[in-house]
Amino acid sequence: MRLCINWLPLRPELTRSVARRAEDMGLWGIGIGDSPNYGELYSACADALAVTSSLVVGTSVTNPITRHWSVAAAAGRTFEDAYPGRFRLGIGRGDSAVRTFGLAPAGLSAMERFLATFTENVPTVRTLVAASGARTARIAGRAADGVIAGVGADTVAIRTIGAAADVARAPGRERTEIWASVRLAVGRDDTEIARLRRALVPRAVSASHFAFAATFAGKNVPEHFQSVLTERYAHYDYTAHGVAGKTSNATMFADRPDIEDYLLNRFAVVGSPGDCAQRLSQLSAHVDGIYLSVIFEDALAQLDAIAEMLSAS
Template identity: 60%
Template sequence: MKLCANWLPISSELTRQVARRAERAGLWGLGIGDSPHYAELYSACTEALAATERLTVLTSVTNPVTRHLSVHASAARTFRHAGEGRFVLGMGRGDSAVRTFGLAPATVAQLEAALTALRDAVPEQRVLVAASGPRVTDVAGRCADGIIAGAGRDVVALTGLRDAASRARVHSGPFEVWGSVRLAVARHPGEAAELRRRMLPRAISASRFNFSGTFAGKNVPPAMHGILAERYAGYDFAWHGRSGANPVAGLFADRPDIEDYLLDRFAVIGTADECRDQLAALAPVVDGIFLSLLFEDALDQVDLIAELVEDLAGAA
């Protein structure tokens, strides 16, 4: 099972440091997010590739709305040579990167058209697609090399996405299913409660991406559907992806049961041994896992992740 740290480019120097430590820790890859609150995506990919020798660098993920297809194709051509095959393009419909500017995500049809054109322009480029439901998963099965599943740790939902992709697959060659979780490794058991508090808005952000379109096929308790939909309608994208106390963190302050559900589904928090066990449980249904870090503690967290890598790399 491959492991990939997920990072938002706070600065060029930190991006280089995180990339070097991720490689030293034995991680397979480093995913770099596309967000208007942070540095430019492809510049950050350049920094990460230049700072490392073996690490795979991915966009996790970009979209066909805020950048023209020609920009993505040019970047893919550039990194194919400069990165010696260590670059993977992660693409989705667009979420915070587009909504922050009042734009709409690409439709499913627009996403498929963009992926098809990209594969025609740069046929050797590996592409993963961010998918939370069956329609985008179908597109990925036809047009990509894998999906980054937005289902969190829910094995039922992950299995459903894997099966949907298999049914839609029309090309030969490997197709990967990647899980995606928010990860915080505690140095000691007493630190876990504070890490859960800090990670809460990140878990809520992940759940909104996965659940806001539809609950169909996502294995969400029916009793939660109404309040989840109601609160997501008031989601503040200015705070998307940020940790700690903020308006997103308070969306379910009156429903600790929902907070616990979202944390347990979309985050892995605990000591190294506890995190290892939670991640290993996903090995039967995923080929790899994106580990989205507490970005303000990324350097220390990557070092702590190193304790997990050797055991999980052999999990299947």
């Protein structure tokens, strides 16, 4: 089971600590997010690579709007020269990283051109596309090595994305890797687990907004939730994207605990070490690897709890 910690670079020294700890635990990799109000993406990748010897480090994910392909290519060449085979480029159309600044996500053709140009210039660096629907997944099949399925732990929706990527794959290209992406919080008792579930509500809402705001097609969303989700997403606040506390996003479904529970159960894995290990093991049977977004404010303590989870698996 290939597990990759998703990380937002709060501080360089903390990024280095998280990377070292992830490698010591035997995790496969660490993905560095490209989001406003955090540290510089490629600097954080360099920090993580420099203090580890086998950990795979990638962008999870950057975008073609705020990062020109030449910047990504320069970083890719630098990392490939210094740490061969240990850097991956993950790219999406752009969510909080662009909308926070009043910019629109990249068009699909622009993203495909970015990937083609990057690969032409840095052919040895593997690439992944973040996709929540079939159209973007087809780009991964044509132009990338893998797809990060941004639809939570729903295996029906993950298979839909994987099938779209596979159909678009050109003759002679390797099979497209399929990666799941979930929020993870491991608790040691019922009180802590309940607290962690509440803490992950805004993260689950932000993940669901990315997955569902454009369309529900092929995403296996219960029909009786769709109209409520559409109405509430119209008021999504990007300035509070993934932010802890009682933001408007965190309380978006406070009057609908059934929807809150659905989003948490789909986009987050929360529970005891044994329960989390079981859920991830079940999910891993359907994918090549799993990106795990931890609670960044409590990262080192959560990594300790994840180590317990791994020992329970």
